[in-house]
Amino acid sequence: MKAKQYIAIAATAATVLVGSVSSSPGRPPDAVAPEPVTGLAAAGVGDLNRIQLSWNAAVDNVAPDIYRVYGSTDPRFRPGKRTLLGESALTGLRVDGLGTHQTWYFKVVALDTWGNESDASVRVTATTGDTIRYEGEDLALVRSNTGVVTPNPMRGYTGVWSDHGQVFVQARGTTDFADLALDLPAAGTYEVRTSFTRAPDYGQATLAVDGHLLGSPVDAYIPSGVEKTDDLALAPIPMAKGTHVVTLAPAGRNSASKGFQIGVDYVDLKLTGAAPEDRTAPGPIADPVAAPVEGSSTLRVTWTPAADDVLVTGYEVYGSTTAGFEPSTATLLDTVPGARFDHGGLPLRQNWFYRVRAVDGAGHRGPLSAEFGGISGDSLTVEGETMTQIATTAAFAIQNNCCSQAFSGGRQLRFIATKEGDTAELEFTVGMDGSYTVATTSLYARDYGTVQFAIDGVPVGAPVDLYSAPYKLEPVSHGTLDLAAGAHRLTMTIVGRNTASPGFQVSLDKLTLTLG
Ligand SMILES: [Ca+2]
Ligand SMILES: [Ca+2]
Ligand SMILES: [Ca+2]
Structure with a gap:
């Protein structure tokens, strides 16, 4: 038994909770201890290293209560300092650091605000497994060059997912990717298992850990609906304790697929052996x-x-x-x-x-x-949302990915114009003199207006009617322009609206300048 780990966990929990067990001024002393906790349950099957405990709220004359969780691998253990695993103000606690294939025994004691302790609950038991599940939707985004949505429950398909959804990578091509962080509590050799989502606009999904591609690309295209692949066993890999990066990227797409998107419900790490000791330096790249x-x-x-x-x-x-x-x-x-x-x-x-x-x-x-x-x-991308706002006759808003579209940089600039003649002036900088092809990328929506772009006061291209019933995100080329190194002004002027549109607002996802 590695007692040190548990004391560390208990100390952390106790520090957090000291405030809630201190005496409450203005309240009469309370000598009545809470009743013993009922409904204690422990679940750990399949889970490496941790067991989830839950119980019913204790009955007491004065709330609030806190709960102390005691446990041991020895079934005859008694609640005490040496067996304290943690504390919780809630009616549950996940206890970590419990090892692989270990049977643990637990009891819970309730405390009231005055420190009166209940008798211990009945004892429950659970056994740890050999697998850690990381829900895709819980993995933290490290970096990506496209939109990443977590959690993504995909309305209408909620029954499909483990926990509360998937991680959804809005990849638009094979250079798009998402890096997600996975925190590994213990070194070991792990088999990586996962399940990809299949849909009509999904690509050929790949999963890599720390840059090591595992398995072959999985064609996630299906003609209609949404489903998941079976649990795919990718490969066993020796991994150090600490943070690792899971990369999701499309390798291509089925010729029938409408997109390159990727969805992952979960990543399971199944411990298959001890990690070899890290004795040698890495080889060359x-x-x-x-x-x-x-x-x-x-x-x-x-x-x-x-x-x-x-x-x-x-x-x-x-x-x-x-x-x-x-x-x-x-x-x-x-x-x-x-x-x-x-x-x-x-x-x-x-x-x-x-x-x-x-x-x-x-x-x-x-x-x-x-x-x-x-x-x-050759191309300079200036994100609309990061351009310096010089002057405007209406409000700006910066908008995250919406409307099933993945904006460049994950965001776009909305110009919430209310009438014809509204103008917005933005600044961008060019690093070198040259002849540039100018393009803007904007969202098209059913309440958007018609906009004329100008650079340094000179109109570029024709007015762009941004009305469209289904949302779309499209670049529009405005021809070629000589630009000197330095700051320039991009003006958006509302020149009207489509007869079908009730509004005048427009947007700018990005300005692209390509050297001729
Ligand atoms: Ca999930
Ligand atoms: Ca090494
Ligand atoms: Ca953008």
Whole structure:
């Protein structure tokens, strides 16, 4: 029994709850102890490391109560300091750190505000399993270049999901991805199991852990409705304790599919063996590439993950605009969890040189890769929601993904115009002189108006009628324009509305400037 762990848990809970058990001024002393807790239940089947306890609220003359949870692997245990596992002000507690295939025994004691203790409840028992379930909808988003919705219950299909839904990645192509964090409480060799969602606009889903692609892409297209794949066993992998990154990305799509989206209900980690001790440094990375991401100036740096005794935990990416540079803290661009680094915010057509190495959970570093490089792209993307607002005759609002659309950067700028003639002026900056093709991407909606865009006071392109009954998100090209390096003004002027539209508002997801 690893008693230290449990004392740590108990100490944390007690610290939080000290305030609620202190005496209440103005109340008469209370000498009546709560009645023993009833309805105590323990559930742990299948769950590695933890057991969920629940019970009924204790009967007492003065509320509120708190509850102390005692437990042991010894069925003859008595409630006391050494067997205190935690406290809760609620009628339940999840106790962690309980190990694999361990049978535990529990009792609960109720306390009132004056510290009067009830007798202990009856004893209950439960056994831990070997699997940790991470609900897709509970995984924290680390980074993504598209919309990610959690939880996504998919109305009308609620019975399909484990817990309260799925994580939904609104991928629009094979360069879109979502990185999600998974916190592993103990090192080990784990088999990764998951279930992907299938729908008519879903792509070929892949799942990677720390950049290691597990299994083959799963075609998640079905002609109609929504369903899930069976539980898919992907691969056993040795993993260090701590934070890992699950990457969801489409490898392509079925020719019949309308999209590249991915949905994941859960990720299960089933412990199949102990983790080998982390004795060796990671090997070299392989096949590094730095390639521009279409429609942006971003350079995407990718490589094949390094081999190691335990899965590597991250990669250090060094970079410079000077060939033959020295990797150092000054040239460390980022430490990333997976085998990909998006080098964004770059000037157009700039030469970059990189070196990458792997790092493991024990702090070992792999060898630095040879230098490799790439040239940043031709397109400057200016997000509508991040443009400086200079002047306006109506309100602005920044709107998150809506209307089944994935905005660039996850947000768009709404210009809530109320009449013809309303104008909004925004500022953007260009890094270099050049001839640029100008395009804007806006939402089309059933209450949107017609807008004329202008740059530095000169209209570009024709008015754009943003009325559409089904929502859509589309770029509109406005032709080519010479722009000098420096700040410029983008003006949106409402010039009317479609006869079918009741409103005048418009939006700007992004402005794209592509060097000719
Ligand atoms: Ca779920
Ligand atoms: Ca290692
Ligand atoms: Ca945007």
